Amino acid sequence: MPDTPALGLRDRKRIETRLRIETAAVDIVTAEGLDGATVDMISDRAGISPRTFFNYFESKEDAILGTQDMGEVQRAIAAGVASAETDDLVAAIVSTMFQIFGPMAARTQLKAQRMALVQEHPRLLSRQIHQFTQLNSTMAAAVVEFLNKRETTLPRDPEHVAEIAVATCVASVRIAVKEWIADGATADIDSMYLRSIGLTRETLNTLQ
Amino acid sequence: MPDTPALGLRDRKRIETRLRIETAAVDIVTAEGLDGATVDMISDRAGISPRTFFNYFESKEDAILGTQDMGEVQRAIAAGVASAETDDLVAAIVSTMFQIFGPMAARTQLKAQRMALVQEHPRLLSRQIHQFTQLNSTMAAAVVEFLNKRETTLPRDPEHVAEIAVATCVASVRIAVKEWIADGATADIDSMYLRSIGLTRETLNTLQ
DNA sequence: GCAATAATTGCAGAGACTGCAAAAATGCAC
DNA sequence: GTGCATTTTTGCAGTCTCTGCAATTATTGC
Numbered sequence: 001m002p003d004t005p006a007l008g009l010r011d012r013k014r015i016e017t018r019l020r021i022e023t024a025a026v027d028i029v030t031a032e033g034l035d036g037a038t039v040d041m042i043s044d045r046a047g048i049s050p051r052t053f054f055n056y057f058e059s060k061e062d063a064i065l066g067t068q069d070m071g072e073v074q075r076a077i078a079a080g081v082a083s084a085e086t087d088d089l090v091a092a093i094v095s096t097m098f099q100i101f102g103p104m105a106a107r108t109q110l111k112a113q114r115m116a117l118v119q120e121h122p123r124l125l126s127r128q129i130h131q132f133t134q135l136n137s138t139m140a141a142a143v144v145e146f147l148n149k150r151e152t153t154l155p156r157d158p159e160h161v162a163e164i165a166v167a168t169c170v171a172s173v174r175i176a177v178k179e180w181i182a183d184g185a186t187a188d189i190d191s192m193y194l195r196s197i198g199l200t201r202e203t204l205n206t207l208q
Numbered sequence: 209m210p211d212t213p214a215l216g217l218r219d220r221k222r223i224e225t226r227l228r229i230e231t232a233a234v235d236i237v238t239a240e241g242l243d244g245a246t247v248d249m250i251s252d253r254a255g256i257s258p259r260t261f262f263n264y265f266e267s268k269e270d271a272i273l274g275t276q277d278m279g280e281v282q283r284a285i286a287a288g289v290a291s292a293e294t295d296d297l298v299a300a301i302v303s304t305m306f307q308i309f310g311p312m313a314a315r316t317q318l319k320a321q322r323m324a325l326v327q328e329h330p331r332l333l334s335r336q337i338h339q340f341t342q343l344n345s346t347m348a349a350a351v352v353e354f355l356n357k358r359e360t361t362l363p364r365d366p367e368h369v370a371e372i373a374v375a376t377c378v379a380s381v382r383i384a385v386k387e388w389i390a391d392g393a394t395a396d397i398d399s400m401y402l403r404s405i406g407l408t409r410e411t412l413n414t415l416q
Numbered sequence: 417g418c419a420a421t422a423a424t425t426g427c428a429g430a431g432a433c434t435g436c437a438a439a440a441a442t443g444c445a446c
Numbered sequence: 447g448t449g450c451a452t453t454t455t456t457g458c459a460g461t462c463t464c465t466g467c468a469a470t471t472a473t474t475g476c
Contacts, residue, residue, distance in 0.1 A: 013441095038431065039432065048456090050432095050433095050456095051456055051458090054434075055455075055456095059432075059433080060431095060432075060433095122342075126337070127334070130333075130337070133330070133337065134330070147414070155410040157407065161407060161410045164379045164383060164411040167376060167379030168379070171371065199369060200372065202363040203372040203376070204412055204415055205363070206363050206373060207297055207373055207376065207412055217473065217474085218472085222423085246462065247462080247463065256425090257424065259426070260423080260424055260425070262463090262465075266464085267464080268463075
C-alpha cells in the first residue's frame, strides 16, 4: 500500500459529506419510494443545500447508487484480470468482480440496502446497467490481454469475443447476487462466488 | 394471418401520429444532439402539442427509441424460441431475435438512423438495454421450455442458466449489430446472423 | 343528426438539473 | 494569528421534463 497522503480536513469532509448524502438518499428512498423522495428531502437530511447535492452527484439516481469513482474501479478490474493466477478465464473474470464488488456488497448495511433498492426499482437497475456497461469495455480490454498472454490460439475476433465473455460472466454474477438478495442476503461471499462459477459452467455446457 | 380488423380512421391516425413523432424525434436528435433536442421542438415538428407528446410516449428517450408494444414482442419471442426447428439452443435464440428485430432494423431508414443514435448516445443505449432486460425473463422462460422439450439432462438450475444463456446470445447479437453499424450498415441480415452465431461459438470455445 | 367514446389541448405546477456570482470555509505562508 | 489564494457551499433565476385536470374537439356507432 502506498502511503495515504494524509488527507486534510477539506478532503475528509468531502468524503464524509458524500457518504452522508448517499445514506440519506438510500434511507429516504427506502421509506418513501423512488418518486416520493425528492432532492430537497435528501439534501435536507444530509444537512446541505440542494444546490450542493448536485456538486456531488449528477442525478438523484447516482446518489442512491452511490456512484463511486469509476476510474478507480476500472483500474482495479484491469489489474485484477491481468494478474489472475488461474488460466481459467471464467474464474479470472468472476473472481475479479467479487474481489472488487464483494466487499462493497456484503459488509455494510448501506450497500445491502442499496442492492435491495436496485432489485425493486427498474429505473435504478437501468442506471446501474449503464454504469456496468461503461465497465464492460475496460473489462473486455483486460480479457484480450489475458488471452494474448495465455492462449496459443487466439479467437479470430478477440475484442468481440471478449465482450461477449464479459457479458456472460457479468450476467452470472448478477444472477448470483439476485438470488443472494432473494435469500435474505445471508450467505457469504465465497458461496456466491462458487454459485456464480457453477452457473457459468452449466450454461456453457448447455449451450455447447 | 388473421384478418386485420380494418382499422378505422381513429386507429390509423394514431399509428400515423406515433410514427410522425418517432421520425421527428430521431431527425431532431440527429441534427441537434440528445440534449439539444427538446420535447417542444419534437412536438412542433410532429404537428402536435407538447402535452400530446406525453400521451404517446413516457419520455423523450422512449420516443427516440420508438418503444413499441413490448407485449407483442414478448409473445413473438416466446413463440419463436418454442417453435424453433433446430435443437441448437444458440441458434434458436439468435435466429428468433433476428426474425423479430431484423426486419425492423434493416429495412427502413428510420430504424437505421435510430440504431446509429443508440450507439452514439450512452443514455439511449442504457435505456435500450433496459428494455431488453425486461424481455430477458420472457426469453428465459421460453428457453426453459426449450430445454424441457429436448434435453434429457436438464441443468440443475434451469431458470438461471437460461437467463445467462439469453444474456450471452443477446450480447452477441448486440455486438454483431454494432459492427454492422460501424461498417456503414451495408451488409444483409443473413451475414449479421451468421456473424452473431460465429461470435457465440468462438466465445464458448474460449471460455471452456 | 346525436349521444357515447376517445383524442387533443392548455394550464398550472412539481421536480430535476444548470450557470453564475456572492459568501463562507479551508489551506498555506509569513 | 493574519492575510491571501483556493475550494466549497450556497442562493437565485431559469430551462426542461413530466403529470393531473378539465375543457375542447374529433371519431364512431346508432
